[in-house]
Structures are given as C-alpha cells and as structure tokens.
Amino acid sequence: MGPPPYDGCMTAADQPQVAPYDALLLLSFGGPEKPEDVVPFLENVTRGRGIPRERLEEVGQHYFGFGGRSPINDQNRALLAAIREDLAAAGIDLPVYWGNRNWDPYLADAVSEMRADGIERAAVFTTSAYSSYSSCRQYRENLADVGAEVDGAPRLERLRQYYNHPGFVEPFVDETVRALGSLPETARDDAHLLFVTHSIPLAMNDGSGARGGAYVAQHLDVMAEVVEQVAARIGRTPQHELVYCSRSGAPHIPWLEPDVNDRLEEMAAEGVTSVVMVPIGFVSDHMEVVYDLDTEAMATAEGLGMAAARAGTPGTDPRFVALVRDLLLERAAAERGEVPVRTTVGSLGPGPDLCAVGCCPNPRAPRPAACGVDS
Ligand SMILES: CC1=C(CCC(=O)O)c2cc3nc(cc4[nH]c(cc5[nH]c(cc1n2)c(C)c5CCC(=O)O)c(CCC(=O)O)c4C)C(CCC(=O)O)=C3C
Numbered sequence: 001m002g003p004p005p006y007d008g009c010m011t012a013a014d015q016p017q018v019a020p021y022d023a024l025l026l027l028s029f030g031g032p033e034k035p036e037d038v039v040p041f042l043e044n045v046t047r048g049r050g051i052p053r054e055r056l057e058e059v060g061q062h063y064f065g066f067g068g069r070s071p072i073n074d075q076n077r078a079l080l081a082a083i084r085e086d087l088a089a090a091g092i093d094l095p096v097y098w099g100n101r102n103w104d105p106y107l108a109d110a111v112s113e114m115r116a117d118g119i120e121r122a123a124v125f126t127t128s129a130y131s132s133y134s135s136c137r138q139y140r141e142n143l144a145d146v147g148a149e150v151d152g153a154p155r156l157e158r159l160r161q162y163y164n165h166p167g168f169v170e171p172f173v174d175e176t177v178r179a180l181g182s183l184p185e186t187a188r189d190d191a192h193l194l195f196v197t198h199s200i201p202l203a204m205n206d207g208s209g210a211r212g213g214a215y216v217a218q219h220l221d222v223m224a225e226v227v228e229q230v231a232a233r234i235g236r237t238p239q240h241e242l243v244y245c246s247r248s249g250a251p252h253i254p255w256l257e258p259d260v261n262d263r264l265e266e267m268a269a270e271g272v273t274s275v276v277m278v279p280i281g282f283v284s285d286h287m288e289v290v291y292d293l294d295t296e297a298m299a300t301a302e303g304l305g306m307a308a309a310r311a312g313t314p315g316t317d318p319r320f321v322a323l324v325r326d327l328l329l330e331r332a333a334a335e336r337g338e339v340p341v342r343t344t345v346g347s348l349g350p351g352p353d354l355c356a357v358g359c360c361p362n363p364r365a366p367r368p369a370a371c372g373v374d375s
C-alpha cells in the first residue's frame, strides 16, 4: 500500500514518483450550503432527468430540515486538507484542487484555476467508489465537458474505481464492529447487518460495468468482505443482506429494491429485534446518510421497536486518505510504463484505468465521455 509515511530522513531519490502528473483533482457531487442554494442545486442535479415535482419538493424538505446546508462540501474540504497532509507527509509535493459536478466550487472553475497555474496533466479522484452511470460515466462526461469548455484545459485522468480497495473496506469493518458494540448488550448477539447503498434504476444496474450488473455485484463483493472481516473479529457471522435507499425517479420505472424502510418492516415481522446499518455505497456521511438513514430509517426502526445503530463512512479515515495516494502512485507508475501492484480485497480484482467502450451507458442519449478506451 504505497510508500511508508515520511519519517524526515527521506532523500530526494526515495521520493515517491508522481510523474507524469503535476496535480491531483478531487471531483465530487457538491451540495447546497444555504437555503437559497437548495432549489438551484436540485435543478442542477435533475435537469432533463424526469424526476417528478413531488419527489423534488420532498428532497428539498430534507435539505431545509438541515438548515439548507448539505454536509458534503465541508466533508470534501476536510478530505482535501487530509489528502494534502498525507501527500506532504509522504514527501510528495503536488498541488491538490477540488471541483464539483453540481455546486460551487464547480469543476469548470477548478479546471480554469489549474490552467492558470500551468497544470498540464492531473489525476482525478472521484468521491464515488462503484461502477454505474451516476457514479462513474456521468463524472467522465463532466470531464469531457470541461475539457471542451475550458480552453487549454489540462489532461484529466480519472483514477480507477476503488470499492474493493482495503482503504475503503477496512474503515467499514471497524465501524461495523463499533456499531454492533454500541447496541444494548441484549441486542448485540443476534443483530442483523443491513448493508445500504443508493438505489438506481434496474436498467442502470443492468448496464453498469463492462459486462453489466457490476453495481450490484460490486456491492455484494464488498458486503462479503466486510462480513468475513467482521466475523473474524467478533467470532460469529452475523446475518446480513444488501438493501437500498434514496429511490427517486418516476414510480413506474423499476429501481433496485428492497428499500431499507420496507425491509425493516418485514424484518420486524420476521422477529428480528436489532440491526446495524452499514452504508457501503457512500464515501462520507452526506445527506443520503444523515437524512435517509439517520433520520428516516432510524425512525422506522424505532417505530418498530428495533434496536438500531449505523456504521460510519470512510470520511477522512487515514486509510481512506492513504488510498488516494496509493491510487495516484499506482496510476502514475502505470502511465510511466511500469507494472504497479494494484491493491484490492474481495473476489473481483482491480478495475481498469480506462473504462471499456459502452460501459455504464447514459440512460438518455450517448454523450462524449473522457477516460475511456475510446475517448
Ligand atoms: C449511485 C448514486 C450515488 C452514490 C455514488 C456517489 O456518491 O456519486 C449518488 C450520490 C449522491 N446523490 C446526491 C444527491 C442527489 N441525487 C439525486 C438523484 C439521483 N441520484 C442517483 C444515483 C446516485 N446518487 C440517481 C440515479 C438519481 C436520479 C436522477 C439522476 O439520474 O441523476 C438527487 C435528486 C433528487 C432525488 O431524486 O433524490 C439528489 C439531490 C448526493 C449529494 C448529497 C448531499 O447533498 O449531501 C450524493 C453524494
């Protein structure tokens, strides 16, 4: 997993090699920071996507309930600071920028700033771990758009998907063990684990990855790995399953199910009395987590008389921050023609540096996307 932390005795020759890159760009979703931002933010997210008016009003209320401020931008500020510290501690002198798809600071502004600073070729880390149109190709389309929009934009090379990197998986293991331990003693031993991710349309899952179905397959692989590591720690294998949150879209279009709330009701009827929710679909505790899980699903569990706890997301866990450095150094080595170690856990192996032709297709109409074998 990358070089050892900088111990103060490193010589220039020992410094990890980031060439050919001269910058790193953190690319994220973005979120509103005050009540006036909420509606224009939602318009940015849903433009041309056929999300019913009622759903938008409902989601707007989630944001207003938190003072019109999503936690996501502050979480990215913290991640940005942690990445800068981690790189510096490893003796890597590389500027790190941040831009979003849907809200200020926008990707185009970050890339304009990079161009003004003379950046020529940057690696791009997205806050999205899995393969699907929303979590992969849509970011690649954003990179293609900004390349066309910003004259003289640097080359932007998206780092591979990292759902099965130990720096993403291990924080969930620790947090699952911690959350189990936070349940009342009588509820601990038969608590079920509910692994939770963002629902997407069935058709989007069917198209995800190079051969289809990758979104669900990747989550099942992460779930199996977390369960195995948790079992090794607690000496038993808890019951576990994958469920979904944050369904959107028109009601007649099928999305991945079961919804976490529906499943909690069924489980209560089946006699389950305690659960731990493990939000493996998410990198930080943003609105989907603090509203859809901590507010809505927790209220559902409480209403059913179940004991419930939630595991935290990677956020700024030092292992997750070091993952960014590991992927950067891995890709830099590959671009120099070396054959780097590509660290993964689970059964699926590392994803490609460049996405396959036609993977994770745009559900509406094909658009140019960067960072594919055909771009
Ligand atoms: C797979 C996936 C992830 C996980 C991977 C990743 O992290 O990238 C994710 C993350 C996020 N989704 C977010 C917010 C929203 N997503 C929406 C809508 C949608 N998401 C979708 C998928 C995903 N979304 C889809 C298929 C739609 C339907 C419309 C469309 O086809 O695009 C809507 C519109 C209202 C609604 O319909 O809910 C909002 C406001 C925020 C910000 C949270 C904050 O502010 O803290 C984050 C991190």
Ligand SMILES: [Fe+2]
Residues within 6 Å of the ligand: 198
């Ligand atoms: Fe979303």
